[in-house]
Amino acid sequence: MTVALRGGDVLDGLGGPAVRADVLVRAGVVVAHGTPDTVIDVTGLVVCPGFVDLHSHSDLTLLSAPRAPSKVRQGVTTEVVGNCGLGVAPIAADVAELRAAAGYLDLDPAVPLDWQGFGEYLDALAAARTSVNVAALVPHLPLHAAAAGWDDGPADLDRLRGLLAESFAAGAAGVSTGLCYGPLVHAGEDELTAIGAVAAEHGRVFAWHLRDYGAGLLDAVDEALRVAERTGCRTQLSHLVSVGRKNWGGVAAALERVDAARDRGLDVAVDVYPYLAGNAPLSQLLPAWAQNGGADAMKVRLADPDVRARVATEWQDLPWTWDEITVSRVPAGPDDAATGRTLAQLGDHPADVALDLLHRHGNAVLAVGTGRSEDDLLAALRHPASVIGSDGLALDPDGPTGAGQPHPRSYGTYPRLLRDYVGPGRLSLAEAVAKCTSAPAERAGLRDRGVLAPGRPADIVVLDPAAVADRATYTDPQRYPGGIALVMVNGTAVVDGRGHTGARPGSVLRVEE
Structure with missing residues (x-):
């Protein structure tokens, strides 16, 4: 069956201006020609690629809430999990201790951790039949636990390199570290360099939750850049912020270092989310x-x-x-x-x-x-090397993952960006969409996602630019946004005018060697 999205303003995700055109979808793919069996009138709306959330922590919540309502309702069609060094695959250390160390991700104790290798974890995600596509980074936490334990002793770097290479062979999109979390606080540059070298050898991204986002931000950025220079790995500086009023202005200085590194030929970029508070x-x-x-x-x-x-x-x-x-x-x-x-x-x-x-x-x-600077946020958002990542989780307000008072970014990152940070002196709509689609897909090495073009998988968002808005707040965070009219994942509608359709057409995206 061929579906036509007719009369919309189409943004292809690459940053160019919108074009009034029809978009045809057949067998899960965007096609150039065909006679539609179904026509959906999207006149006056924007049609763009589905959002690729480069920085997600849905490693375990997708196994509890595979419909991922907090994410798909805001237009996310692909999640990249395994960020900040936190995660539970591969399992090569005590599983109970590993689960406790990754407690930030573990919102549903009923989810079993019944895998060992990274490929088996990806298989578990595939078996869950999620509504979103999923790619995964290898978190540093289980690697370090297997190679060095839970104290500050030396790491068996051969063991660490072997586990990481095996995970890349299984389809991991990259690797991440989180240098303020135990026991990763003890990882030295020799260990980080070993990780970067394996990432470079396999052409994968190395994402950094830096060692310090306060007074030591610039030293922490320099550490990541030294490893990038030494190994040549593709490097992502995660949620680049400067916390604490006395440290405001640090982001601009950090971006100057990023610019200098890029001028030297290093492949370095940053991600950011459009809020003035974090969650950890x-x-x-x-x-x-x-x-x-x-x-x-x-x-x-x-x-x-x-x-x-x-x-x-x-x-x-x-x-x-x-x-x-x-x-x-x-x-x-x-x-x-x-x-x-x-x-x-x-x-x-x-x-x-x-x-x-x-x-x-x-x-x-x-x-x-809280305690962040709007000027710092704007500097990061406007930088040509920045992309958007929510730093949130796929949550279901009606299930075990819906307890508590989560950061509103899990429900509203992308609508908030499009409502509050598109306009004069900020971003154009086309730039904002590119930072949510093709740019993060490129950083993660997902070559067939993030662009709306014939032959590409039909991950599509249809939105009303006049009505798009986040409704989630810090005191009432579990509220879905407005202005998202349609979300398709691999050609199947998962969100329409009535809400979540219940469809779960997502794929696990394994990056090949």
Whole structure:
């Protein structure tokens, strides 16, 4: 059957101006010619490629909520999971400890971790029959755990390189690190260089959650660029921000370093999301020594009064104040009332409140941190080497993944970009769409996604540029956006005027050697 989207303003995703044209879809592919069996009038609407979310944390939520409603309802048709070094494949270390360390991703304890190799994890995603396409990076966490354990000992780099190469052979799109999370805080440049060399050898991207986004941002960027220079790997600096008012302006300085590296021939880019607050495990605030030994050891350690006093002393240098950190999720139980409240609101001694929550729940405590600069955000959004990644998760508000008060980016990143950051002095609509489609697909090495053209898979978004808007807020985040009229994944409608259609036509996108 041939479907015609008739009369829309078509953006191909490459940054050029819109063209009034029909788009024909047959057998899951955009075609140049054909007699339509079904015509959908999209006059006055914009037709563009589906959004490619380069920076997603849906590694486990897609197994719990394969319809991915929070993502497809905002126009996402492809998720790239495995970011920030966090993930649970390959499994070559203690599975319970690995799951605890990746608690940020683990919102549904009923999801089994019944794979070992990275290929088996991709098979599990395929068996889930998701509504979105999925590509995956290899997270540094399980590699480091297998090669070095949970403390600050030396890594068996041959073992790490072997596991990474096996994962690339299985179809991984790249690799990521997260250098503020235990035990990755202990990874040195020798280990990071080993990762970069394997990524370069296989032509895959190396994505960096940098070691510091506060006062040490520029040193952290320099570290990533040194590895890129040394290995030649394609490098992605994840969610480039500068946190804390005293560090505002750091993004512009970081982008100057990126420009200089690109002028030297390095393949370096950044991703960003259009919000002035972030979301992460609360445990990322802990110093490296406090995270040694894994999640269980960390929780035990935080019962020691001397340890707590030492952490509280080191926290005096945090770039945030306690009224800028809001608890967004805790495991169900007696601490439920903490959700949605700042640490300052939870007690007269916020540091003790934070330590109590971490002692009880470890990496499963999630928090939203504010204190970012609009000028920094605009500098990143307008930079020619920036792309959009939500840093969110595929969530279902009616299922286990819908608990708590998640960051609104999981529901509204792309509509928010198109509503608030398209216009004079910001981005054109064509530029914004390119940063959501062809550019992130290119960074991930997904050669057949992100462009609307004959012969390409029919991942398509139809939107009303006058009505597109995010409705998710920090206090009421689980709200779907407006203005998204139709979303097709591989030629099948997953969102129409009535909402999610229930279709699950997504594919697992394995990058070939």
